[in-house]
Amino acid sequence: MSGRKEQKNFTRKAVSVQEAAHLVLERVRVMPTEEVPLMQSIGRTLAVDLIAPQPIPHFRRSGMDGFAVVAADTGKASVGAPVTLEIIDNVPAGKVSGKTVQPGRCIRIMTGAAVPEGADAVIKYEMTTEEEAPDGMALCTVKGAVSAGENVSAIGIEIAEKEAVLRQGVQIGAGEIALLAMFGIHKVQVYRRPKVAILATGAELLRVEEALVPGRVRNSNAYMLAAAIASFGGIPVVLDQAPDDVDVAKRMILDALREHDVMATTGGVSVGDHDILYDVTQSWDGELLFNKVMMRPGSPTTFGVWQGKPVFALSGNPAACYVGCRLFLRPALRGMLGAELSPEPRVTATLTEDYVKSDRFTRFVRGRMFEQDGKLMAAPVGYDMSSLTVSLRDANCLICLPGSPSGYRAGSLVELIPLKGFYD
Ligand code: AMP
Numbered sequence: 434m435s436g437r438k439e440q441k442n443f444t445r446k447a448v449s450v451q452e453a454a455h456l457v458l459e460r461v462r463v464m465p466t467e468e469v470p471l472m473q474s475i476g477r478t479l480a481v482d483l484i485a486p487q488p489i490p491h492f493r494r495s496g497m498d499g500f501a502v503v504a505a506d507t508g509k510a511s512v513g514a515p516v517t518l519e520i521i522d523n524v525p526a527g528k529v530s531g532k533t534v535q536p537g538r539c540i541r542i543m544t545g546a547a548v549p550e551g552a553d554a555v556i557k558y559e560m561t562t563e564e565e566a567p568d569g570m571a572l573c574t575v576k577g578a579v580s581a582g583e584n585v586s587a588i589g590i591e592i593a594e595k596e597a598v599l600r601q602g603v604q605i606g607a608g609e610i611a612l613l614a615m616f617g618i619h620k621v622q623v624y625r626r627p628k629v630a631i632l633a634t635g636a637e638l639l640r641v642e643e644a645l646v647p648g649r650v651r652n653s654n655a656y657m658l659a660a661a662i663a664s665f666g667g668i669p670v671v672l673d674q675a676p677d678d679v680d681v682a683k684r685m686i687l688d689a690l691r692e693h694d695v696m697a698t699t700g701g702v703s704v705g706d707h708d709i710l711y712d713v714t715q716s717w718d719g720e721l722l723f724n725k726v727m728m729r730p731g732s733p734t735t736f737g738v739w740q741g742k743p744v745f746a747l748s749g750n751p752a753a754c755y756v757g758c759r760l761f762l763r764p765a766l767r768g769m770l771g772a773e774l775s776p777e778p779r780v781t782a783t784l785t786e787d788y789v790k791s792d793r794f795t796r797f798v799r800g801r802m803f804e805q806d807g808k809l810m811a812a813p814v815g816y817d818m819s820s821l822t823v824s825l826r827d828a829n830c831l832i833c834l835p836g837s838p839s840g841y842r843a844g845s846l847v848e849l850i851p852l853k854g855f856y857d
């Protein structure tokens with residue numbers, strides 16, 4: 434047995450976190466596209482550019498409630514010397530006047546309505562009074578000047594015809610969907626969401642609905658991964674748990690890969706007697722890209738590709754499982770969803786306390802980020818073992834501490850990966 438353990442360890446070549454992320458991203462293939470109704474495009478990634486089929490606004494639009502006028506008519510108007518114009522029509526929003534404004538005349542107009550022919554400005558209501566002449570003619574008294582173009586949104590002032598409004602790869606949120614709706618795109622071309630099969634391995638695992646028994650734990654990682662994957666835009670599919678049996682696990686993995694786009698396993702990646710994932714990746718017909726990363730937690734995180742499909746074999750220890758998922762699976766899913774390929778974005782913060790553990794590997798310390806006096810601060814949550822799950826509840830960032838013989842002092846500038854939508 435010990436010979437096999439040594440072999441599992443010695444044949445592993447540790448890669449840096451950056452290299453590992455690069456190896457993953459290199460293998461990412463964007464998903465095929467599908468057309469979905471507008472409402473289902475929320476949160477999805479646009480698969481085509483949106484080129485404005487018409488200008489916005491597509492008619493000269495009034496920016497005010499008031500009167501559409503020939504600006505020159507109002508040139509000398511003031512409170513002391515008002516100018517009187519004949520009101521020849523009334524256009525609410527959504528209507529178009531068939532009349533043309535000539536000098537000496539005006540048309541009553543509401544915000545958003547089409548400015549009639551002949552008018553080149555809108556004078557706002559507050560600068561006018563309305564009255565009726567003895568002969569019944571409707572009159573508007575103008576008590577101020579407007580210049581040509583005032584309160585009129587020109588055609589295409591917001592968006593020119595043929596302008597690229599949205600680029601392929603953008604995530605569809607409120608602003609994006611408003612533009613799609615504006616241009617009448619009620620069926621949207623998006624990337625298919627990758628289906629991610631989740632397989633937990635380990636004889637100690639109980640199903641969530643099972644009662645606790647001594648020595649066994651419930652399979653919480655599968656659900657942690659499912660939640661993470663759903664939030665990254667994938668479709669999580671939790672498979673039945675696998676026993677610590679190489680052949681059974683291999684069959685389950687390969688069967689699932691035929692029907693899913695990505696595989697994520699948890700457990701069985703270390704060097705213990707029952708760590709079967711190593712053996713799976715030695716005996717399958719897939720390609721192994723790495724099975725050791727210079728990071729903690731999660732150094733045995735493993736990544737391979739089977740028939741073009743990414744396979745992430747993550748640690749069983751919950752925090753390590755999460756870190757591996759976040760660092761490698763998320764960028765891969767984002768890339769498959771059509772987003773620009775990039776490792777997890779990081780921001781700079783100030784460490785609030787000493788973290789003096791020496792290490793050769795980069796540590797991803799569960800932390801809390803917060804703002805203080807306009808500065809972003811990062812505090813380790815404190816309980817840091819990779820076997821802990823509760824720290825994931827409390828963390829809103831991973832503090833990245835590259836390997837160092839002396840660790841880090843309070844006040845050091847560090848990078849962190851925000852979690853839980855702190856920034857998005
Ligand atoms: P392993 O990497 O398989 O040696 O797992 C390490 C430890 O992580 C195990 O002893 C379990 O306590 C825990 N663990 C493994 N898999 C899971 C899981 N699916 N859910 C919760 N805890 C797990």
Ligand code: MG
Nearest residue numbers: 635700701749
């Ligand atoms: Mg195990």
